[in-house]
Structure formats: structure tokens, C-alpha cells
Amino acid sequence: MAGLLVLNFCIIHLAPGDPVIALGGEHGDAAYYAFLRARFGLDRPLPEQLLTYVANVLRGDLGTSFVLGRSVASVIAERLPATLLLVSTALVLSSVAGVGLGTLAARYRRRPADIALNTAALLGYATPSFWLGQIALIALAVGTGLFPVQGMTDARNPQTGLAHLMDVFHHLALPAIVLAVNELALTTRLVRTGLLEAFGADYVRAARAKGLSESHVIRHALRNVMLPIITVIGSRAGMFLSGAVLVEVVFAWPGLGRLLLSSLLSRDYPVLLGMFLIISIGVILANLITDLAYARLDPRIRYQ
Amino acid sequence: MLALGPRVSESRKRLFRLLHNGAGRIGVVLTSGLLAVALLAGWIAPADPFVSVGPPLRSPTLAHPMGTDDLGRDVLSGVVYGTRTSLLLAVVVSLLTGAIGIIVGSLAAWQGRRTDDALMRVTEFVQAVPRFFLAVIVIALFGPGLDRLILLLGLTSWPWIARVVRAEVLSLKQREFVEAARSLGAGHLRILFRQVLPNALPPVVVVVSLSAASVILIEAGLSFLGLGDPDVVSLGYLANNAQRFLRVAWWMAAFPGAAIALAVLGLNLLGDGLNDVLSPRGGH
Numbered sequence: 151m152a153g154l155l156v157l158n159f160c161i162i163h164l165a166p167g168d169p170v171i172a173l174g175g176e177h178g179d180a181a182y183y184a185f186l187r188a189r190f191g192l193d194r195p196l197p198e199q200l201l202t203y204v205a206n207v208l209r210g211d212l213g214t215s216f217v218l219g220r221s222v223a224s225v226i227a228e229r230l231p232a233t234l235l236l237v238s239t240a241l242v243l244s245s246v247a248g249v250g251l252g253t254l255a256a257r258y259r260r261r262p263a264d265i266a267l268n269t270a271a272l273l274g275y276a277t278p279s280f281w282l283g284q285i286a287l288i289a290l291a292v293g294t295g296l297f298p299v300q301g302m303t304d305a306r307n308p309q310t311g312l313a314h315l316m317d318v319f320h321h322l323a324l325p326a327i328v329l330a331v332n333e334l335a336l337t338t339r340l341v342r343t344g345l346l347e348a349f350g351a352d353y354v355r356a357a358r359a360k361g362l363s364e365s366h367v368i369r370h371a372l373r374n375v376m377l378p379i380i381t382v383i384g385s386r387a388g389m390f391l392s393g394a395v396l397v398e399v400v401f402a403w404p405g406l407g408r409l410l411l412s413s414l415l416s417r418d419y420p421v422l423l424g425m426f427l428i429i430s431i432g433v434i435l436a437n438l439i440t441d442l443a444y445a446r447l448d449p450r451i452r453y454q
Numbered sequence: 455m456l457a458l459g460p461r462v463s464e465s466r467k468r469l470f471r472l473l474h475n476g477a478g479r480i481g482v483v484l485t486s487g488l489l490a491v492a493l494l495a496g497w498i499a500p501a502d503p504f505v506s507v508g509p510p511l512r513s514p515t516l517a518h519p520m521g522t523d524d525l526g527r528d529v530l531s532g533v534v535y536g537t538r539t540s541l542l543l544a545v546v547v548s549l550l551t552g553a554i555g556i557i558v559g560s561l562a563a564w565q566g567r568r569t570d571d572a573l574m575r576v577t578e579f580v581q582a583v584p585r586f587f588l589a590v591i592v593i594a595l596f597g598p599g600l601d602r603l604i605l606l607l608g609l610t611s612w613p614w615i616a617r618v619v620r621a622e623v624l625s626l627k628q629r630e631f632v633e634a635a636r637s638l639g640a641g642h643l644r645i646l647f648r649q650v651l652p653n654a655l656p657p658v659v660v661v662v663s664l665s666a667a668s669v670i671l672i673e674a675g676l677s678f679l680g681l682g683d684p685d686v687v688s689l690g691y692l693a694n695n696a697q698r699f700l701r702v703a704w705w706m707a708a709f710p711g712a713a714i715a716l717a718v719l720g721l722n723l724l725g726d727g728l729n730d731v732l733s734p735r736g737g738h
Contacts, residue, residue, distance in 0.1 A: 284697065
């Protein structure tokens, strides 16, 4: 965490261009530059600036957006729920469906269902999410009109209450499915491989010998198989979020991805840096949660 | 001096086995096909990807098998040159990450506990940094360019490789043939480079090919956000351009994305196949 703050600080300082010139114009006089430097604390030694920066971040102060004139923290907080909704829906989808499909593939090993699932998983894992989004848009939204093309709600037909909720879900379906595909493919493959390995293990043979039904045996094995899979899913948090950003851009989903794109276009550096910090912290938290989940599920691991 | 370890020059036999492995065969065919496209881009592409050669937004025809874009540029030429950019990036970044990963991994395993601990902390830190977003920030602040993208991805993609190298070297350095080389009076560097590293390479090759696939995906994503190098055509740039014309020109989106998917699929399958062939367990 501390390393990230220092990295972020270094990026800011290594970036070309003097912020004083950006603020005061190219033709200001030396006294004015000195005033600006003193006002923003840029005349202090670097370690002191770093301490100030860290203290500000710890107080939740990420600076002020150049373009929107509001605090970066509030701008990000406004967009965060939409991204969280998209990401969590996709994660639930990919995990539940991935375990189901992986189990199916393992049960029907080397049969047509397994081969079809395996091929689909290989293709799904290789497909860039933004391209899948574009194709889904062309085929399903523009082509058949089954799904809305853009946004989170229908702007021409604002709804309230339950209808509003349904409207959001209708808009959410396509981006969430598209975002889920990569993880779904990976989870399916991992579950299949894990189950096949488990089927050869002694405890599964013992369970079968006891006369347990096949679904009981699989439930038994899945608990063990899921441990390494949770680690893999957790370690891909960064990849998953970058996929979310791209999918948001394709579907004009009003989350962090849209904010990232608009901040890029308007060169709103404080917002960009704030987002990088928040996302990095999110990734670290995801890793932490993974470790804790691992410890909860595996009685052999205990954190003191 | 005698090479004491298991012979590494089995490469021909291994290639043979790779070609007889389902995933490996498709991976080899796809990857070498795309490499050929990249190397022969100048001959394959019908036109300069930046030059307008026909009417704008024309759907695929014989003259323009993948159609034309909003400025009348040939999409096929864009895809061919874009593939070259993606693969060039993947190869250079792989060389860089391979080098860093091998150096860090073998130092960590070869030197004492302290070096190991320190290097592994660094590795964990770099692994925790979200590469894609770091690239977004750096390009936004420093401006786009293939050179800095290579440097950035090279400097952030090595932890996985370093971990694999470390694990391999740790297990190899206890083996008898290393003992034998040591007793023959071979120096540290000689043992490391002649005996240990060649035997540690197979799993590294697998990881490198998988990481090359992720590099291609990251570059495509960055270019899709408009952060690619404006002086070279890339597949992500074409997809970005297609976004505004999704309703009218499906071909602008379909073909560049398919090329990315094929490249990634090829490298993933190659990695899977190599894993089956090279790992001791996968020998059927």
C-alpha cells in the first residue's frame, strides 16, 4: 500500500511539464511562479512533499478535478456504484456458471458436451471483452433490438420504483454477460481440470466406495477444487477491472470506465491519478479478501 | 567441458511431440501463421493502411475483402499491419520480461535468504500493481508511444516468470548433476548458466508464451481507449475507430477483433501444448 503511494507520487513528479507553468501560463514573471510554488508547497523538499501527499490521501483528499472543479474523491464516488454493480454481477455470473459448466465438462469427460465446452472456453478466454461487446451490440442490440444499446437507464422513458429497477437490469444484462465471458471461460477450465484431478484422489474413491451418489461426490470434491480457483480469480482482479473499463466504454455504462475515458480526453490528471490509486487499492483489497476466504475455506490455514 | 545435466538438445523430438499434441498443433499453426503475416505485411497488405484507397464505409468486396473504413482505408491492410504491431510488441516485451524474470528469479534462488526475501517483496509489489491502469496513467501523462509501452509492460510483466524461475532453480540446485559440476570445480556462474538455467527453461517458455498473450490483450485495450501510438496501426486502434460506426459498418469491428482473438488463442494454445510436452508429467 505504502509502495503504491510512493509510486503514484513518483509518476506525478516524473511527468513532463511544470505544473506551475500549466497554472500560471507560459509568460508569467518569476515572482508569480515563486508565489504559485509556495502556495502549492512545491518549493518544499521532495520527502516533505511526499509526506504531505500521503497525509492528504489518508484523509481521503485526492485533490480537485481540473475540469469539473470538484473533489476527485466525490467524482469517483459518484461513478463507483455503477462499476461495482457491473463487476459484481459479472463475477457472480461467471463463478456460478463456471462451476456448473466445469462440473458438467468433468462429468462428461471426452464426450461431445465436454469437447464443446472446452472449445468454447478456449475461445471465450482468448476473446478481448471490448470486441465481444461490439459484436454483441451489433448482433443483439442493434440487430434484433432485444437489448438496449447504451447507458444504464432509458433516458427517453424515465421510470421509478420497480420499473426503474427492471430497466437497469435490462441495460445491465448484455454488458455483464460480455464482461463475465473471460472469467467464465477460465473458471470452467479450472473447475474441469481440478475435478478431473480430484476424481483420481483417494478421498473421492473412498466416497464412491461408500456408495455416495455422484452429485454428493462432486459436491465433496468441489470444496477442495475451489480453493486454488479462488486464488486465481482473486489474482485477476486487475485484469477483470480493466475488462470492466473497456466494456463500459463499449456500452456507455456510466461507471469508472466512462470517467476514465472522459478524463483522458480532457487531460484531467488529478482524476486519472485518483482513479489509479483507488483501483490499485481495490486490487490489493481483492487479494486480501482472497487470502481470508482461502483461510476460511481451508481449515489447515490459520492467520494468527 | 562435459554437459552433465539431462540433455537439452532434444528440441527436435520435442517439436515433433508438440506437433502431435492437439492444442499444441493448432497453437503452432496459428502463431506461425500470424508471424508470417507480420513478417510479410508489406507483401500481403493490398494497400498502405493509412492511405485512402476507396469509397468510405464500403462493405466487404473482392477488392477490399474486409471492407473500408470511414476514410476509405482498406481494413484488411489495417489488420495485417496491426497484427505486425501486436506481435512486435509481444516479442520485444517477452524478451525483456524473460530477461528480467530470469535474472531476478535466479538471483533470488541462488543468493542467500536475504536477497531472496528482498527480491520476493519487490516481486510481490510489482505483481500487485494493476498493469493496464498504470499504462493508462503513464501514457496519459507522458504521451503515447510504442517505446514507452514496451518499457512499461516489460518492467511490470516479469513477476510471474521470476517466480517460476526461482522455483525451478531452487529445486535444480539440489540435484546431483549440479553437485557433480561443483565438485569438478565449476564456478557459480558457470553452473548457473551451463547446468541450471538450461534445465529451468521449459516451464519459463510456457509462461512467456502465456504472458505474451496477455501483453497483446493489454495493448489492444489501451489502443481501444485511444492510447495507442498514433504513428503505427494497431488492432486496438482499428477497434476504437469502429466503435463510432457500429450501427453502419460491422466489418470495421469484426475483423480487427477477430485478429486479436486469433493471436491470443494461438499463444494460449501454444503455451498449453508446450506445457503438455515439456513438463515431466505431461509426457503421456
